[in-house]
Amino acid sequence: xxxxxxxxxxxxxxxxxxxxxxxxxxxxxxxxxxxxxxxxxxxxxxxxxxxxxxxxxxxxxxxxxxxxxxxxxxxxxxxxxxxxxxxxxxxxxxxxxxxxxxxxxxxxxxxxxxxxxxxxxxxxxxxxxxxxxxxxxxxxxxxxxxxxxxxxxxxxxxxxxxxxxxxxxxxxxxxxxxxxxxxxxxxxxxxxxxxxxxxxxxxxxxxxxxxxxxxxxxxxxxxxxxxxxxxxxxxxxxxxxxxxxxxxxxxxxxxxxxxxxxxxxxxxxxxxxxxxxxxxxxxxxxxxxxxxxxxxxxxxxxxxxxxxxxxxxx
Amino acid sequence: xxxxxxxxxxxxxxxxxxxxxxxxxxxxxxxxxxxxxxxxxxxxxxxxxxxxxxxxxxxxxxxxxxxxxxxxxxxxxxxxxxxxxxxxxxxxxxxxxxxxxxxxxxxxxxxxxxxxxxxxxxxxxxxxxxxxxxxxxxxxxxxxxxxxxxxxxxxxxxxxxxxxxxxxxxxxxxxxxxxxxxxxxxxxxxxxxxxxxxxxxxxxxxxxxxxxxxxxxxxxxxxxxxxxxxxxxxxxxxxxxxxxxxxxxxxxxxxxxxxxxxxxxxxxxxxxxxxxx
Numbered sequence: 216x217x218x219x220x221x222x223x224x225x226x227x228x229x230x231x232x233x234x235x236x237x238x239x240x241x242x243x244x245x246x247x248x249x250x251x252x253x254x255x256x257x258x259x260x261x262x263x264x265x266x267x268x269x270x271x272x273x274x275x276x277x278x279x280x281x282x283x284x285x286x287x288x289x290x291x292x293x294x295x296x297x298x299x300x301x302x303x304x305x306x307x308x309x310x311x312x313x314x315x316x317x318x319x320x321x322x323x324x325x326x327x328x329x330x331x332x333x334x335x336x337x338x339x340x341x342x343x344x345x346x347x348x349x350x351x352x353x354x355x356x357x358x359x360x361x362x363x364x365x366x367x368x369x370x371x372x373x374x375x376x377x378x379x380x381x382x383x384x385x386x387x388x389x390x391x392x393x394x395x396x397x398x399x400x401x402x403x404x405x406x407x408x409x410x411x412x413x414x415x416x417x418x419x420x421x422x423x424x425x426x427x428x429x430x431x432x433x434x435x436x437x438x439x440x441x442x443x444x445x446x447x448x449x450x451x452x453x454x455x456x457x458x459x460x461x462x463x464x465x466x467x468x469x470x471x472x473x474x475x476x477x478x479x480x481x482x483x484x485x486x487x488x489x490x491x492x493x494x495x496x497x498x499x500x501x502x503x504x505x506x507x508x509x510x511x512x513x514x515x516x517x518x519x520x521x522x523x524x525x526x527x528x529x
Numbered sequence: 530x531x532x533x534x535x536x537x538x539x540x541x542x543x544x545x546x547x548x549x550x551x552x553x554x555x556x557x558x559x560x561x562x563x564x565x566x567x568x569x570x571x572x573x574x575x576x577x578x579x580x581x582x583x584x585x586x587x588x589x590x591x592x593x594x595x596x597x598x599x600x601x602x603x604x605x606x607x608x609x610x611x612x613x614x615x616x617x618x619x620x621x622x623x624x625x626x627x628x629x630x631x632x633x634x635x636x637x638x639x640x641x642x643x644x645x646x647x648x649x650x651x652x653x654x655x656x657x658x659x660x661x662x663x664x665x666x667x668x669x670x671x672x673x674x675x676x677x678x679x680x681x682x683x684x685x686x687x688x689x690x691x692x693x694x695x696x697x698x699x700x701x702x703x704x705x706x707x708x709x710x711x712x713x714x715x716x717x718x719x720x721x722x723x724x725x726x727x728x729x730x731x732x733x734x735x736x737x738x739x740x741x742x743x744x745x746x747x748x749x750x751x752x753x754x755x756x757x758x759x760x761x762x763x764x765x766x767x768x769x770x771x772x773x774x775x776x777x778x779x780x781x782x783x784x785x786x787x788x789x790x791x792x793x794x795x796x797x798x799x800x801x802x803x804x805x806x
Contacts, residue, residue: 248709249699249703249708249709249712250625250626250629250630250709251626251709251710252626252630254622254623254625254626254713255622255623255626255627255638257618257619257622257623258619258620258622258623258680258684259623261619261673261676261677261680262641262645262677262680264658264662264677265655265658265659265673265674265677266645266650266677266678267641268654268658269650269651269652269654269655269657269658270648270650270651270654272651272654272657272658273651273653273654276653276654276657281653283653283656283657283660331540331544334540335533335537336537336538336540336541336544337537337538337541337542337545338541338542338544338545339541341545341548342541342544342545342548344792345548345552345553346548346552347796348552348788349552350799351734351738351784351785351787351788351795352738352781352784353737353738353740353755353756353759353777353780353781353784354738354740355740355756355759355760356559356759356777356780356781359759359763359773359774359777360555360558360559360774360777361555363558363562363573363770363774364555364558366573369572369573369574370573371554371558371573371574371575374574374575403551408799411796411799411800412799412800415800460646460647463649464649466740466741467740467741470740471740471760471763485649485741488652488653489652489741489744489745492652492653492745497653500652500653501651501653501654504649504651504652504653504654505651507649508648508649508651511647511648511649512647512648515647
């Protein structure tokens with residue numbers, strides 16, 4: 216408080232000296248100085264030091280062989296290595312596949328779950344709670360839990376499949392399957408957020424629309440196609456954007472379930488960044504980071520522009 | 530009417546049945562393993578424990594490996610409280626001025642706030658910065674990092690909320706002789722209470738559950754957080770599967786409590802934060 220007193224005095228004085236011509240304009244300008252610009256400073260310092268500076272310097276360090284203490288400029292060698300080494304390059308494809316699958320499934324399943332959970336059915340409160348709860352759980356805990364459930368020999372999922380005489384795949388150990396199994400776990404954990412956002416969107420539609428459509432003789436399918444889907448476009452855009460960002464940056468769930476394996480079949484950019492960091496290849500790791508940065512920007516900027524424009528047209 | 534009610538029953542029952550299979554059985558699987566003896570738990574079977582030792586496992590897990598779980602809980606609590614307090618204070622200040630002050634810098638600031646939400650952090654250069662500041666591997670450094678990563682979300686939420694507070698209130702306070710600090714601390718901040726609760730709960734759950742952050746920036750074993758402890762636990766203690774699942778249960782307790790008490794705030798925070806993002 217003591218630092219504020221002189222500032223207050225000066226500004227109060229300003230108003231007094233300028234206060235001769237009374238008018239709204241002067242009063243507005245007076246109040247404007249009551250919003251101190253230095254309120255930005257703590258946020259600015261944190262943002263610049265711990266976010267902007269690392270991000271910008273990553274462009275330089277990705278062009279070096281780097282030991283954290285000294286760096287040698289080697290040009291685009293890290294990027295050449297990244298895109299010519301299949302063990303690294305495939306992580307780029309996996310990241311895209313993973314993000315598209317999880318995001319697409321969250322949009323579709325989330326929408327239908329939201330339809331269900333906004334309809335008059337019994338046990339609605341319980342269902343909403345149970346669908347949302349995994350969102351709050353630690354990804355590590357969820358990963359360990361599903362690793363046990365999907366265990367090829369002891370796991371419950373395969374025990375049930377075996378009971379019905381169905382094939383029992385090695386969900387997390389089959390190279391062709393691991394990435395998709397992890398995507399499934401990710402959807403299981405994150406579907407609650409998508410459902411919640413769609414529910415908010417559906418609830419916001421005026422009920423008169425549905426009533427009018429029903430009076431005009433529209434069936435459930437037609438109401439969904441003509442009213443619910445178009446009028447929840449904002450929610451759809453939000454779910455797509457959020458789940459794509461999350462999917463592209465996904466690390467925890469992959470690291471705890473397979474560690475990028477078997478082989479490199481479930482490696483994504485984020486896990487490659489960690490592996491190269493662990494191995495001491497800091498320049499290469501940072502190059503991976505820049506690739507991820509560019510991928511996220513290249514997808515998110517045009518996409519959010521497109522989705523927001525569509526929304527305005529509505 | 531009767532037809533509709535019957536449909537509410539049938540659809541609801543099917544949904545409840547599916548939810549039991551998809552959600553409740555996995556949850557109860559964790560609880561059952563956590564109550565078993567080590568030998569029995571290692572079978573990973575969905576069965577009732579023959580020898581019920583839930584409390585015993587709870588205590589054992591907390592004390593195992595020189596009480597690493599205990600230490601992890603304390604560290605996670607410090608990290609969560611420290612970073613959330615910091616980001617709420619800083620985010621509220623910035624969001625407030627951003628909502629009130631019209632300036633040509635507004636769009637630039639907005640761009641950077643959004644960038645903070647979307648752009649993946651550059652991890653190794655962040656370690657380099659932390660080392661330069663002698664903060665690498667320290668709790669203070671980790672708190673600052675978590676606060677930075679949560680800042681964009683906080684600023685967006687605070688700005689949106691302050692926009693809904695009438696300016697006349699500020700003018701009245703100024704006429705009554707309030708200075709800039711007093712205006713913020715005594716008039717605006719109390720009005721922000723609902724959004725502060727939202728931000729605190731959402732970010733606390735987020736920081737508490739963060740794994741990648743501490744993995745990179747807190748490599749010392751004595752500053753392990755619950756997520757790191759759980760991760761190393763699954764690598765080491767293959768013969769104590771019961772304790773592994775008990776550890777999962779223990780670290781689920783704080784988010785569970787948060788959910789029971791702040792259900793509405795969590796839900797509101799995620800939807801409003803999402804719509805703005």
